[in-house]
Amino acid sequence: MRGARQEPSEDAASVDRETIRVPTREEQKRLVQLWATAGPELERIRAEALRDKPYDPAEVEALLSLGDQADLPPRTTSGLVEMQRIFMRGHGKK
Secondary structure, X not given: OOOOOOOOOHHHHHHHHHHOOOOOHHHHHHHHHHHHHHHHHHHHHHHHHHHHOOOOHHHHHHHHHXXXXXXXXXXXXXXXXXXXXXXXXXXXXO
C-alpha cells in the first residue's frame, strides 16, 4: 500500500543497537579537538564565500519581499525591552 508506514521489526531494531559503536573517551576527545579546529575554519570559509558573493538586487528584493508577505501583526516596539527580559532570564544560568 502506497504511503502506508511500515513498522520496523524487532530484528531490525536489535541489529541497529548491535552495530552502533559508542566512541571511546579518547575518540570523543579527538572529535572535540577536530571540531575546535574545524569550526573556526568553516566560519572563515563561510565568511569568505559571503564576502566574495556579488551583490544581486533580485536576491535582495526576494529576501525583503519575504518580510512583506509574512502574516504578522504590525510591530509597535523595537523589541529591545523583550530582548533585555530574555537576557535577564539567561543571566543567572551558567
